[in-house]
Amino acid sequence: MEQPDTQKQIKNTLIKLELADITTLSFDAVVNAANSSLMGGAGVDGAIHYTGGPEILKECKQIIKKIGTLESGKAVITTGGNLPARYVIHTVGPIWDGGTHREAELLTSAYRESLALADSKGLVSIAFPSISTGVFSYPIFEASEIALTAIRDYILNNPTKITLVLFALFSHLDMGAYRRAMGKV
Ligand code: ADP
Numbered sequence: 229m230e231q232p233d234t235q236k237q238i239k240n241t242l243i244k245l246e247l248a249d250i251t252t253l254s255f256d257a258v259v260n261a262a263n264s265s266l267m268g269g270a271g272v273d274g275a276i277h278y279t280g281g282p283e284i285l286k287e288c289k290q291i292i293k294k295i296g297t298l299e300s301g302k303a304v305i306t307t308g309g310n311l312p313a314r315y316v317i318h319t320v321g322p323i324w325d326g327g328t329h330r331e332a333e334l335l336t337s338a339y340r341e342s343l344a345l346a347d348s349k350g351l352v353s354i355a356f357p358s359i360s361t362g363v364f365s366y367p368i369f370e371a372s373e374i375a376l377t378a379i380r381d382y383i384l385n386n387p388t389k390i391t392l393v394l395f396a397l398f399s400h401l402d403m404g405a406y407r408r409a410m411g412k413v
Contacts, residue, residue, distance in 0.1 A: 232411030321360030
């Protein structure tokens with residue numbers, strides 16, 4: 229059987245899948261799969277704060293002072309600190325709890341809100357990790373379809389200036405799931 233592509237053009241936006249460490253990417257924005265406290269954590273969150281340095285955490289603390297906690301499905305933006313990316317968009321995906329606790333809706337929202345925030349800043353390139361599929365345990369096949377559907381729908385329904393959306397995938401297993409989803413969406 230033919231392998232689905234690792235990229236797809238929708239209107240003026242290219243969606244691309246790559247095996248990559250998101251902390252190495254020179255994008256306008258990289259997205260952090262954060263938790264509601266914005267105080268850092270494991271996985272991609274830890275890697276972004278470790279490589280990005282203390283400036284990112286300082287801004288996260290200022291944001292938390294104002295808003296208390298970042299709800300699941302929402303997104304905020306900070307500097308990229310020492311990362312090659314200009315900005316970090318911090319979003320919180322849902323913690324998987326069987327699938328009947330609005331997980332799909334919240335995961336869709338995390339992608340959509342991140343894209344809307346990038347657009348509001350006039351950014352044109354954005355890289356996502358696979359939100360919620362690590363510590364938050366969202367099943368990868370479902371999550372990858374939701375991720376690509378959310379991005380497609382955002383591009384189709386909004387006059388976006390974003391020309392490149394990259395998925396920085398961290399394992400061959402994740403790549404396989406996203407390629408499969410690319411063929412379906
Ligand atoms: P969540 O808490 O939202 O599940 P995790 O960070 O635990 O977030 O996992 C999300 C995904 O990010 C996982 O697939 C994990 O393997 C991946 N990941 C971890 N570090 C990196 C990195 N440096 N670059 C890109 N992806 C990463």
